[in-house]
Amino acid sequence: MVLDRLRRGAFARDPKKIPDGLWEKCPGCQKTVFKRLVEERLDTCPECNYHFKMGARRRIATLIDDGTWQEWDAEMSSADPLGFVDSRPYPERIAQQQAKTGLKDAVLTGRGRLSGIDVALGVMDFNFNGGSMGSVVGEKIARLFERARELRIPAIVVSASGGARMQEGVVSLMQMAKTSAAAARLREARVPFISVLTNPTMAGVMASFASLGDIIVAEPKAMIGFTGARVIQETIKQELPEGFQTSEFLLAHGQIDLIVARQDLKAELARLLAYLKPAPSARGAHA
């Protein structure tokens, strides 16, 4: 029935009348596309291959072999260290984000098999408060690296974040140092870490663990950077080059290693992991 009405152009004049959940407008090509087709293509546009934002649970399902996922720190949830109130108290904001997403915070971490390879995987979710990194995200990512090191299995983190979580103030900024230190210990132990950057990966996350991968992969046309382009432009009073802060720009300037379309991501990660097998623990080499 909805299809009939669409054919008659009932929704054509007012995109707001497009029924929820059936069609969506692609921000890449501006076309209205059938949502089921988008989902079949792992949340990419059938017309232009625009990569829509993908939630953490769905991302895990697309990367991890069925029945092998074991979540870590599933119950970890944020405290309110500063008693922070903006338009609403922080605990209320967290409760609302939890109800909206079904997540405790903006990252899921755990262990599973990717094409048969044992990995430690973390996936951020932009839908939870803009994927912001507060104490829970930082702690879960740091623990992910520590467990990967103990288990000697490669770590993969799929990032999607607007940056630090301002409601946690300096506690949030500290997560940058903590996650970076954990990534460094992982590197010292010669256990590989692949960082996957998705749209958007900005600010405190990009300025810490997300840019520290042994291999840094990005999805096409993702926005990746530290400060937003507008603020930079206003500060330096210069025009920024075209495509600034996109995956393609960063690849051309040597800041990332490769761009992989989402449909190929699992196969590509498996290929990279085969190259990067953790070095066998050097017996007697350390105290």
Ligand SMILES: [Zn+2]
């Ligand atoms: Zn499109």
